[in-house]
Amino acid sequence: FYGECSWFVHNQKYNKAEKMRCIQMNSGLKIVTIGGGSSYTPELIEGFIKYYDELPVSEIWLVDVEAGKEKLEIVGSLAKRMVQKAGVPIEIHLTLDRKEALVGADFVTTQFRVGLLDARGKDEGIPLKHGVLGQETNGPGGLFKALRTIPVILDICKEMEEVCPDAWLINFTNPAGMVTEAVLRYSNINKVVGLCNVPIGMEMGVAKLLDVEHSRVRIDFAGLNHMVFGLDVYVDGVSVKDQVISMITDPDKSITMQNIHAMGWEPEFLQALNVFPCPYHNYYYKAGDMLEKELKNYNDGGTRAQVVKQLEDELFELYKDPELAIKPPQLEKRGGAYYSDAAVRLIHSMYTDKRDIQPVNTMNRGAIASMPFDSAVEVSCIITKDGPKPLVMGDLPVAVKGLVQQIKSFEQVSIEAAVTGDYGKALLAMTINPLVPSDRVAKMILDEMLEAHKEYLPQFDRELSPSL
Ligand code: G6P
Secondary structure (H helix, E strand, O other), rough: OOOHHHHHHHHOOOOOOHHHHHHHHHEEEEEEEOOOOOOOHHHHHHHHHHHOOOOOEEEEEOOHHHHHHHHHHHHHHHHHHHHHOOOOOOEEEEEEEEHHHOOOOOHHHHHOOOOOHHHHHHHHHHHHOOEEEEEEOOOOHHHHHHHHHHHHHHHHHHHHOOOOOHEEEOOOOOOOOHHHHHHHHHHOOOOOOOOOOHHHHHHHHHHHOOOOOOHHHHHEEEEEEEEEEEEEEOOEEEEOOOHHHHHHHOOOOOOOOOHHHOOOOOOOOOHHHEEEEHHHHHHHHHHHHHHHHHHHHHHHOOOHHHHHHHHHHHHHHHHOOOOOOOOOOOHHHOOOOOOHHHHHHHHHHHHOOOOOEEEEEOOOOOOEOOOOOOOOEEEEEEEOEEEEEEEOOOOOOOOHHEEEEEEEHHHHHHHHHHHHOOHHHHHHHHHOOOOOOOHHHHHHHHHHHHOHHHHHOOOOOOOOOOOO
């Protein structure tokens, strides 16, 4: 894969710096990161630095919007210091001009939040006021995040078609499953992969629990984003599922993310379920307990959005330090910690046609029997230069299939609402969400959220509730 540099790289006359320069000049990759002002950017930069010898990235373009300009400059300067300290010849560019940045990109990564953290506060807080979990990805909050995000991702796809039609879109923007499916269904971009840190977090959690190297752990993943199950868990190819299931019932050994409070599981329940749940299943199998906890937090000072705002303020203060030239460990307090491992390992495997197994969001194509063929699922795939090839997982166990299908219906109706701006579809999506108790409550939450977010929902301008 060194291409033009093959002869040069294998010639002992030249030193490493000269070889690297040749790779950079001849096959350097252009990465464009939309939402580049995010506090997570140092994660990504650290990943590209770590893999530089095998993944010759020559340019990273960090793109943001006017409202994120200050953050873009702060995190962009840190990114420049990080590559300089690491001694890798990656150029960092900062821009507010998305289309200009996209020209000739090889990989486009997306990590933006339409409406910033204020919008997240509303996604989480408004449902809670009505006694309903907001859940900013698969719950009522997720519906609104989708309504705001999908039109923007479809605009990005149109620009990609024009200026970088061969690029791969690697989407981390939540709700990652819905965003990926929206691209597959409503854009001309087929080269899209949705990525999340939950599966890699589950793998790392198992590795820690069993005190083995992460590389020895493999999980057969099947489901949807934030609704994924480990159908089997292996260390060195030998199933350890029963052992893992019995260990994680203990709250102290729960495998979770920083943003989800783990409470452990009823041992008999988990044994009967007989698959490894992801941390987001706490919202569905422990809805009452989670609601109580989130209501308490909300009344004591706010939702996760407020916690994250404070964490972000602290992080950006650190990022401003001209002496800082590494990803600060404090970033690990964010729920998306280690997503660079997932992102860069994916891009690396695609670039090198590695054909290893990784869990991603991609079109089902029959991999999970009772999910629609042309719908996005989160599933273990073989990662090739032509994209992820899903592994056939068979069917989901009957006890979990219904919930996964219900969330898939919620996702599909939400996507249609986002694309059409149809009030009825939005109400339908809200009402069929398993966290919402009735059509009446759904309508109250929907109307309040449509009003609160209207600045970011131009597609709904003409379509407010008939009774408003
Ligand atoms: C998890 C999810 C991500 C999500 C993040 C939120 O890790 O997988 O999709 O963005 O948590 O974390 P935060 O620190 O923003 O609450």
